[in-house]
Amino acid sequence: MTQFWKPGTAKPRLLDDEEGGVLFYSATPSSSHSYGYASLENQRQRLPVFKYRTSILYLVETHSTTVIVGETGSGKTTQIPQYLKEAGWADGGHIIACTQPRRLAVQSVAARVAEEMGVKLGEEVGYTIRFEDVTNSDLTKIKFLTDGVLLREMMDDPLLSKYSVIMVDEAHERSLSTDILLGLLKKIQRRRPELRLIIASATIEAKSMAAFFQIRKRRPRLEGEDSGLRTEPAVLSVEGRGYNVQIFYVEEPVSDYLRATVSTVLSIHDKEPMGDILVFLTGQDDIDTAVQLITEEAQNSGKSSLGLIVLPLYSGLTRADQDLVFSPSPRGKRKVVISTNIAETSLTLEGIVYVVDSGFSKQRFYNPITDIENLVVAPISKASARQRAGRAGRIRPGKCYRLYTEDYFVNEMSSHGIPEMQRSNLVSSVIQLKALGIDNILGFDWPASPSSESMVRALEVLYSLGVLDDDAKLTSPVGFQVAELPLDPMISKMIIASDQLGCSEEIITVSAVLSVQSIWISVKGQRELDEAKLRFAAAEGDHVTFLNVYKGFLQSNKSSKWCHKNFINYHAMKKVLEVREQLRRIAQRLGLDLKSCENDTQVLRKAVTAGFFANACRLEPYSHNGMYKTVRSSQEVYIHPSSVLFRVNPKWVIYNSLVSTDRQYMRNVISIEPSWLREAAPHFYQQQPMNANRH
DNA sequence: GAGCACTGC
Numbered sequence: 177m178t179q180f181w182k183p184g185t186a187k188p189r190l191l192d193d194e195e196g197g198v199l200f201y202s203a204t205p206s207s208s209h210s211y212g213y214a215s216l217e218n219q220r221q222r223l224p225v226f227k228y229r230t231s232i233l234y235l236v237e238t239h240s241t242t243v244i245v246g247e248t249g250s251g252k253t254t255q256i257p258q259y260l261k262e263a264g265w266a267d268g269g270h271i272i273a274c275t276q277p278r279r280l281a282v283q284s285v286a287a288r289v290a291e292e293m294g295v296k297l298g299e300e301v302g303y304t305i306r307f308e309d310v311t312n313s314d315l316t317k318i319k320f321l322t323d324g325v326l327l328r329e330m331m332d333d334p335l336l337s338k339y340s341v342i343m344v345d346e347a348h349e350r351s352l353s354t355d356i357l358l359g360l361l362k363k364i365q366r367r368r369p370e371l372r373l374i375i376a377s378a379t380i381e382a383k384s385m386a387a388f389f390q391i392r393k394r395r396p397r398l399e400g401e402d403s404g405l406r407t408e409p410a411v412l413s414v415e416g417r418g419y420n421v422q423i424f425y426v427e428e429p430v431s432d433y434l435r436a437t438v439s440t441v442l443s444i445h446d447k448e449p450m451g452d453i454l455v456f457l458t459g460q461d462d463i464d465t466a467v468q469l470i471t472e473e474a475q476n477s478g479k480s481s482l483g484l485i486v487l488p489l490y491s492g493l494t495r496a497d498q499d500l501v502f503s504p505s506p507r508g509k510r511k512v513v514i515s516t517n518i519a520e521t522s523l524t525l526e527g528i529v530y531v532v533d534s535g536f537s538k539q540r541f542y543n544p545i546t547d548i549e550n551l552v553v554a555p556i557s558k559a560s561a562r563q564r565a566g567r568a569g570r571i572r573p574g575k576c577y578r579l580y581t582e583d584y585f586v587n588e589m590s591s592h593g594i595p596e597m598q599r600s601n602l603v604s605s606v607i608q609l610k611a612l613g614i615d616n617i618l619g620f621d622w623p624a625s626p627s628s629e630s631m632v633r634a635l636e637v638l639y640s641l642g643v644l645d646d647d648a649k650l651t652s653p654v655g656f657q658v659a660e661l662p663l664d665p666m667i668s669k670m671i672i673a674s675d676q677l678g679c680s681e682e683i684i685t686v687s688a689v690l691s692v693q694s695i696w697i698s699v700k701g702q703r704e705l706d707e708a709k710l711r712f713a714a715a716e717g718d719h720v721t722f723l724n725v726y727k728g729f730l731q732s733n734k735s736s737k738w739c740h741k742n743f744i745n746y747h748a749m750k751k752v753l754e755v756r757e758q759l760r761r762i763a764q765r766l767g768l769d770l771k772s773c774e775n776d777t778q779v780l781r782k783a784v785t786a787g788f789f790a791n792a793c794r795l796e797p798y799s800h801n802g803m804y805k806t807v808r809s810s811q812e813v814y815i816h817p818s819s820v821l822f823r824v825n826p827k828w829v830i831y832n833s834l835v836s837t838d839r840q841y842m843r844n845v846i847s848i849e850p851s852w853l854r855e856a857a858p859h860f861y862q863q864q865p866m867n868a869n870r871h
Numbered sequence: 872g873a874g875c876a877c878t879g880c
Contacts, residue, residue: 277878277879278877278878278879279878279879305879305880306879306880322878322879322880323879324878324879324880325879325880327879327880328880349878351877351878351879352878352879353878353879353880458876459874459875459876460874460875460876461874490875490876490877491875491876491877491878492875516876516877517876517877518876518877520877521877521878522877522878537876537877538875538876538877539876539877540876540877551875551876553876596878604880608880661880662879662880663880691880693875694875698874698875758880816873816874817872817873817874818872818873818874818875822872822873823872835874835875837873837874839873841873841874843875
């Protein structure tokens with residue numbers, strides 16, 4: 177539907193009305209005086225020649241929603257907020273908000289815009305991310321923030337009345353919070369017709385975005401009646417500055433993409449001019465194997481391969497190891513970075529000229545029937561494939577080698593991935609909407625509707641936690657308290673319960689630890705880590721073990737050396753401190769008493785039970801291999817070998833989460849007494865046969 | 872005795 181043109185190379189094409197008001201603009205470096213023609217909906221006349229700035233301002237002025245499509249380097253993220261500010265959209269105490277899905281992007285975009293405008297960051301231009309608010313309520317006119325922060329702001333100001341324009345960037349990524357935000361913004365617009373939305377998207381998803389924001393008229397407009405504002409979204413397409421990337425496909429499907437990766441990398445190194453290579457594989461396992469194979473083969477194949485530096489890249493690496501991939505290649509050497517899709521959107525590597533795309537990534541899928549989230553290797557979408565290829569064209573024309581056939585790309589690959597909304601557990605999203613007063617969750621207008629099964633499951637969980645009442649409304653005060661805490665509702669419920677049990681200090685620490693990836697350093701020789709863990713291990717389980725680590729960390733005066741010595745991730749512990757401080761503040765605001773239970777681990781385990789009673793499991797009688805069954809659905813589960821309770825196998829346990837591989841493993845496990853279950857959740861367990869004394 | 876794509880509040 178969209179075509180680009182460059183001045184001098186092609187004539188701008190006036191689109192038919194049916195194609196829906198697409199306005200073209202070219203922002204290539206050569207086109208300092210680009211012109212475009214517009215065809216806006218229901219208007220047959222040609223519009224005046226626009227420059228980028230003029231066209232944006234014109235569209236924002238005349239349309240309630242503008243969808244802007246542009247590839248990397250089109251300047252949409254940094255320039256549009258400045259145009260809007262110049263045009264007076266931040267006058268009268270209003271603020272222009274621009275969201276990004278990631279913290280790092282918020283920080284760097286804000287810094288760039290402040291620099292371009294010659295102002296101090298945190299004054300006229302500021303940003304807000306979790307733990308960091310670099311704005312000034314009197315001065316800030318342009319505010320960058322993560323979409324999650326904007327959602328949180330809605331809890332205090334549901335109509336986002338501070339903002340005159342809201343720009344949602346990277347909307348094509350369809351993250352959970354972006355989709356919720358888009359749904360809510362559409363709703364807000366009905367109450368605030370003066371609010372302007374700009375939806376920015378990298379790939380060509382303009383049509384579905386525009387369709388989503390199309391407001392159906394309740395009645396045909398009367399003759400002569402004119403609100404002056406067009407409710408049909410305008411679409412503007414901007415050409416990016418990326419260099420051309422030549423695409424190569426394999427002729428026959430490959431059976432082993434790891435082997436194919438290795439040979440492709442070696443042949444690029446052999447035949448192509450200098451320039452770094454970026455390889456996309458699925459996970460740590462694949463990547464470590466590929467690094468090893470390429471290194472070995474390069475050594476065997478003689479001196480031509482000596483100039484190869486092979487580096488892995490995934491989020492589990494330590495900071496120092498990740499930093500290696502950012503250092504420029506030494507003269508005469510070629511860097512090969514083997515990465516997960518962390519390099520697709522989260523991190524940008526300079527100097528990449530060649531991309532090797534396996535066509536796969538690990539993706540999360542949620543099964544609402546079993547209530548289990550699975551991580552599986554799955555084919556990527558065309559949108560992802562294009563994004564990966566684009567990574568080769570940042571400094572000069574590049575090449576992308578796809579380890580799948582062109583036929584597969586054209587005919588079988590889906591155009592977009594499944595939105596996160598349709599692959600996730602929705603408990604947190606549902607409670608957030610409830611807190612914003614959206615009563616009819618099943619009828620909520622999502623950009624992509626989740627399945628009714630996962631919606632119903634989420635409502636069930638919230639009901640069982642006592643967060644929703646029989647009318648599916650938030651309970652008071654528990655429901656509202658749980659919604660205020662930026663945590664999984666089961667963890668929030670555990671915190672609320674700890675207030676009455678007198679162990680909130682400890683439970684807040686446990687909650688903070690559970691919200692970081694892992695506090696342990698992952699090392700190759702696992703035995704040392706296990707020995708280190710024994711120093712902190714508690715007979716009650718992992719939660720109490722976390723408390724011991726936290727205490728030790730405080731006693732060491734938060735020392736990084738102490739962490740290193742004990743195989744504890746220092747950066748993770750610093751994040752624990754930050755999260756804990758935020759939770760403590762919110763808990764106090766909610767009127768919770770912060771009390772310590774000293775060493776009474778029984779009340780502590782009761783608090784865990786109050787949040788996680790649904791995850792209770794009983795050891796199978798006569799089980800020799802540590803098989804448990806969940807109380808709720810009699811599913812076969814095992815304690816994960818990383819747990820301190822592995823091989824201890826207490827009769828009754830509660831787990832924090834399940835990971836499924838060949839077996840279902842319980843991670844972060846604590847032992848409980850079965851009688852606590854009915855105490856904590858009588859409504860949930862009244863029908864369940866407990867048989868606590870059977871063995 | 873086993874394994875963790877990636878964000879975010």
